Amino acid sequence: MRNFEKPTRSVAVSRHAMAATSHPSATLTALQIMEAGGNAMDAAIAACAVQCVVEPGSTGIGGDCFALYAPNGSDKVIAYNGSGRTPAALTADWFNQRGLTEVPRQSPAAVTIPGAIDAWTRLHADHGHLPFADVLAPAIQFAEEGYAIAPRVHRDWALEQELLAADATAARIFLPGGRAPKIGEVHRQPELADTLKRIAAEGRGAFYEGPVAEDMVSYLNSLGGLHTMEDFASARGEYVTPVTTDFRGYTIHECPPNGQGIIALLILNILSRFEAKGDPQSPDRLHIEIEATRLAYAARDAWLADPDKSDVPVDELLSDALADRLAAMIDLRQALVDLPSFDMPRHRDTVYISVVDRDRNAVSFINSIFDSFGSGLVAPRSGIILHNRGQSFSLKPGHPNRIGPSKRPLHTIIPGMVTRNGRVEMPFGVMGGYYQALGHAHAISKVLDYGMDLQEAIDLPRVMPTSHGTAVEAEHTIDGSTKAELERRGFTFSPAEDPLGGAQAIRIDWENGTLTGASEARKDGIALGF
Template identity: 35%
Template sequence: MKVMHRGVVMSKRGMVCSAHPLSSWVGADVLNKGGNAMDATIAMALATGVVLPDMCGLGGDAFMLYYEGKTGKVYAINGSGGAPANATREYFVSNGYKRIPGTGMLSTTVPGAVGVYFKSLSLFGSMEFKDLASYAIKYAEEGIPVSQKVHRHMRIELEKLRAFQSTAKIFLKNGEPYKPGEILKNPDYANSLKTICKQGEDSFYKGELAHKILDYSKSHGGLYEASDFAAYKPVLCEPIKTEYRGYTVYQTPPVSQGVIVLEELNILEGYDLKSIGADCADSIHLMVESKKLAFADRIKYFGDPDFVKNPIKGVLSKEYADALRKRIDINNANFKNLDVCPYDYDGDTTSMVAVDKWGNAVSFIHSISASFGCGEVIEGTGILLNNRAGTGFNLTKGHPNCIAPGKKTMHTLNTWLITKNGKLKWVGNTPGGDNQPQWNMQLIVNLIDFEMNVQEAVEAPKWIDVQSTNPLDGWDGKTELRIESRISEEVINELKKKGHKVVLLEPYGASGASQVIEVNDDGVMFGGSDPRADGCAIGI
């Protein structure tokens, strides 16, 4: 059953898509004023730090891909921060921790997003940071209506928000979640943005804001030192890529988990999915089994390139995909010898895409990791810090993601774009923690194999394959296939016969907020935005 709720947005002069309408409006306004795709993206990113404070902001990380319209070259930026110099495995073990805390100052890594905003603009932007930040400053000062989704996260994370006084006074109203439509203001956050506008990124990593973060950390049990912030730099790097049915698919390299999306596609390339058809038991089964194999490799092999040798070339070879494909049985789900994801993580993130009239394109994603990050707002700044250490690192000696000073955890954030013969075809992404590589793979298959338009592709029924038991309670090796109930009963029964433990979700209950823009040979742009979120595509 296919239910369409939105039409495809079209434009010739520029387009943006994001998970919040106020953010999309900001991006469109920047394009309309003559800004390019990078200008629009950074303005949207700054705005989402205010309108989606549960998901992102100055205290988080960021990754991006940039397509240069004039040359067809693709660039990647890794904006994740490392663990503090004092964050050793021995520190946590000797203090009785069995895992790194998920909240509080011990759960944080150095925030990388601010560095990415400035590096991206210096390399590819055309406008000043202060002009792009003006929208977010206005939203923070005047206040924004709390959305249904932010309200829901306030309700879910109520105890976390109540646990920290500096957080509760901003994100709770008389100790309770803001109701949808009530106005949330964060004047301290506006002032922090103004400080960065005046003093540049150094204010965050070496100056006034850095001192406030360090002072707060020291008085609240954190491990930060001034050198942790002063040493941070985002990394401009080569994207990774693979060929899929005549298209070149680009992804962000490790520590981003983008390699998993490419590995999944390499495995799937050996099957004629188009002939099998969309929303069929066999096509879903093949995608799920490919996902399991790729995720097992993420856990075994990938981590911070400065600490771990990442076997990208081998894992992304077509020969390796051929070998993995032999492990897939079209009739039976495999649960043997698969360390699918013992550190399963369902994150809260937001992402956006933009294309301008010059053909430049950006796929951008940023996050404070879990909803409301570590839970702690740095007093007097309005800035929520991430809890990336608590969600990404572990204490398993010898593991690629065992915590170490300065080390960056393998990251759920990833972005993608696709070209054909060097020309941009699609640019897209989605939030969703460990669901990201699953949904990105499904979206790309919808676009290429099933030839859906961009809105059909993001609205198509989604599934996620997750552990059936909590890893902390001892994983039983099985996974659940959670799938939206728009899939037919016949297909559900076929999947069960193959051995999948199927759990039905609401018709659009898989969550996520996929965004995608297509560009045709005439330069016309087509925007698709996920109805599971509040956002939209806007063309100018």
């Protein structure tokens, strides 16, 4: 039960339908779409399109998309992988010839072929209800007529002024007057409005062929990129079979690799070996969660890659034997020292959307341009921000995630879904780059192990192990005595540079016929229903 004397928010509750996003305009759009006769898939795509306009640092049509969909309240979860591939001509030798040991962020080499629009159009064609033009209409209106800048949007925007200033089109569109727009100022994106109108009228081909694709390809080529029109025309996402694990009597569904959802399941498998008791933020519990994450992420960075190009050991990652072995390594007296070396890509900007409609169609939807404003490269005529997802690749010879032609990188964005007893229980997700797998496990454990409501679980202070030994980033709200005890055990803490992650979730109460939703207080958004 929420403590009403604390300055937090209540969960949202409703009977018929609900949406939870990280921006109020997106949440309102999703509800309006459903009130107009659209279903949860229509609403999720419409909300995401709006966020591609009003949260340009967080997401965009020049990025990637993953989705989980539970139709009509069933536990038959459908998964879609909308991640893009590298250009067919790009090889590791391209980097070797230039003496590069990592993929530069603001370079064409970081830009894989965007998969979002392919995902939206395919998911809408197969599962939507309203005309696609109606679904994109709110985003077009925001881009054309303008939108007011929200507080978190401004904060993240202002931090990327140097990046945006380095690209002529990015500076012109996103630094009006030479600076990031302030809170409450109105910003417009007319080029993006025109591009969205084309997509609304012509569908997928308007993005991957013709003038819009030519704009992206020619701009990337002018910077030395190897992208071709054929790379764009042949881009396709795919339906995939979710990976699952059972946790405390519930089934947790994630998209399979190349995404890191399987690592969230591995963390949950490790946590299931420990009894959940006492304070969910106690030193012992945080110790277990930190170590489970360090161990699971070591496995992630050793094994996860594009399964079309590498052998990803899915069965081993989900096996009881691996969970048993890793759980046995956790010693509550002291932090583990001997872990495999692993480097974690740092990126934080994504939007995650939960929607449930009257028919209990449930959508878990995530869309990303990787870093804030992606690569910082903007196609000049179409106004599309190009993501930098290629930075997720390794350049190490022999690594399964080594960059190569027509290859998808290890992907951090992961929608989640919970089912039980033949029904969907909860679409959920966490934003925040490599934090996401930990965030999924942390949120699920707090709800299912400790009986917390969704908003309470999301509001809890967060920690995140880094790639440096026993180093852990912590939000300033972590209890000082808890931190001191963990430091005594060998962990070293530093303040988190940014708020850690963001989350949304909606839980279905089948007995009462109601919905409960929560949205991240670290962002601008809300959960609302009717």
